[in-house]
Amino acid sequence: MAIEAVTSLHLAGTYHRRVGVSLERICENVLDWEHLPVLHAGSFAAVELIDASIDGWRIRLTPQPGAAGAAQVLRLDTDRARHRYRVATEAGPGTTSEIRVALTPHGPHDTGVIVDYHVPVADPQRRARIGAGFVAAYRTLWDEDEVMMRAREAALAPAHPVPLPERVELGAADGLILPLVFAFGPRRFRLLELGGRLIAHSVTCPHWLGPLDAAAVEDGCIRCPWHGYGFDVATGRSADGRGLRLAPAPAISVENGIVVARRA
Numbered sequence: 001m002a003i004e005a006v007t008s009l010h011l012a013g014t015y016h017r018r019v020g021v022s023l024e025r026i027c028e029n030v031l032d033w034e035h036l037p038v039l040h041a042g043s044f045a046a047v048e049l050i051d052a053s054i055d056g057w058r059i060r061l062t063p064q065p066g067a068a069g070a071a072q073v074l075r076l077d078t079d080r081a082r083h084r085y086r087v088a089t090e091a092g093p094g095t096t097s098e099i100r101v102a103l104t105p106h107g108p109h110d111t112g113v114i115v116d117y118h119v120p121v122a123d124p125q126r127r128a129r130i131g132a133g134f135v136a137a138y139r140t141l142w143d144e145d146e147v148m149m150r151a152r153e154a155a156l157a158p159a160h161p162v163p164l165p166e167r168v169e170l171g172a173a174d175g176l177i178l179p180l181v182f183a184f185g186p187r188r189f190r191l192l193e194l195g196g197r198l199i200a201h202s203v204t205c206p207h208w209l210g211p212l213d214a215a216a217v218e219d220g221c222i223r224c225p226w227h228g229y230g231f232d233v234a235t236g237r238s239a240d241g242r243g244l245r246l247a248p249a250p251a252i253s254v255e256n257g258i259v260v261a262r263r264a
Contacts, residue, residue, distance in 0.1 A: 009098060009118035013131025015138045017113045021149040023083065023105040026113070029149055030076070030085055030101070033059050038228040039144055043137065046071075055080075058090070096120050109153065113142070148210075148226055155209035162186040168250070170259040181213050184250050184261050188213070191252065191259070194220065194233055198254070200261060201233050202246040212246075 019026060029035075033052075036059075037044040045066035050058040056076035063070050072092035078085040083103040089095050097119045104112035117134040121127045164185035170176065179192040181203060189200040190213055201222070203213040210226035221239040223230045230239035236246035250261040 009096070009120055010122060010127055011131075012117045012119045012121065012127045013134045014117070015113075015115040015135045015142075017115075017139075017142055018106070019111050019113055019142070019146050019149070020109055021111060021146065021153050022109055023103055023111050025149040025153050026103055026111055027078075027080070027083075029145055030078070031057070033057050033076075034227050035148070036061060038224075039148055039226050040141055043141065056085075094119065151211060152208055155204070159186065164263060166263050168261045170261055173254045173257055173259050176259055182261065187247055189249050189261070191261075192217065192233070198252045198259060199234055200249040200252050201231070201236060202249060204247065205229055205231075206244045206246060 033047060033049060036047045041064075043064060044061055045064050046062040048060040050060060050073070052058070055078050058073065058075045061072050061074055063072075070093060072094065073090040075088045075090055076085060077088070083105070085101050087099040087101075089097045097117070100116045100118065102114045102116075104114075106112055115138055117131060119127060119130055121130060162185050168182065168184055170180065170182055170191060176191075179190050181188060181190050182200075183189075184200075188203045190203050191198060191200050193199075194217065201212070203211065205212055205224040205226065207224065207227055207229050210224040210229075212222055212224060212231075215222035215225065217233055220234060221230050221232055228240075229242055229244055231237065231244075231246050232239045236249065238244050248264055251264045253260050253262065
């Protein structure tokens with residue numbers, strides 16, 4: 001979809017960045033509205049999808065600290081052929097302002113990003129203050145996004161096949177420090193104690209391959225730090241109604257004082 005410029009707007013600020021991921025990862029991230037209040041919890045309190053298509057979305061985004069009156073309705077339009085996209089504010093603070101992004105691939109894992117913020121403000125001094133705040137905010141958002149995109153790109157990279165073992169010894173039961181992350185064949189799991197028994201769970205979220213190895217256990221459940229998908233630690237089942245399930249974990253037992261993971 002071609003993106004047409006709105007001539008009544010004025011450039012307030014520009015943010016430049018080289019991101020160490022592929023163009024594909026950034027385009028994927030742009031369309032991913034769901035991560036906004038989870039990965040960027042310090043900036044956004046809630047998001048609601050209004051509608052979406054392959055070329056963009058419309059969302060209602062509530063900033064921190066969560067005041068309902070501060071929510072914005074935002075619309076994303078993309079121009080995939082030219083690696084451009086635009087986020088326009090349709091309602092709420094900053095109505096009619098636009099964020100325009102241009103992407104330039106420099107290598108398989110190297111993409112240039114230019115973000116321009118256009119506002120309906122003619123006064124240069126006021127516009128400069130708005131632009132400075134925008135650049136500071138976007139630096140933080142892109143810092144957080146790049147961590148996720150790098151991790152996802154690494155998780156998607158082809159790996160050498162690893163056979164699934166029958167059993168793996170994890171160490172002496174009386175000296176084991178929990179939680180413990182361990183490899184069992186091609187996958188990684190975290191061993192912890194829950195309700196007086198040892199259990200293991202996958203440390204990879206099945207949604208976007210997000211990291212669960214440091215996820216806090218609350219009421220027997222863990223939550224992915226990227227999109228907030230929740231899982232029951234003991235069963236691996238979805239804990240939020242979104243239907244995904246963790247990869248099956250090995251069975252854990254203590255044999256002659258040694259903690260052992262066995263193929264379930």
